[in-house]
Amino acid sequence: MKSRILISLALLYTSLVSYAETKNLDIVLISLFLAALIYFLPFFTSRRAG
Numbered sequence: 626m627k628s629r630i631l632i633s634l635a636l637l638y639t640s641l642v643s644y645a646e647t648k649n650l651d652i653v654l655i656s657l658f659l660a661a662l663i664y665f666l667p668f669f670t671s672r673r674a675g
Contacts, residue, residue, distance in 0.1 A: 629664055636660040 640656030643649070 629667065633660040633664045636663070 636656045637660050640653045640660075643652045643656075
């Protein structure tokens, strides 16, 4: 649980830093999507399994 939150925060931080350097929104959107996927994926899989 904690590792998922840390990975998501790391992705968000990376996206913010890369946006500050490149002003490229594509990187931010991809990172946000990945962070949401990593954060919510076990929630969906546990629902299906249960």
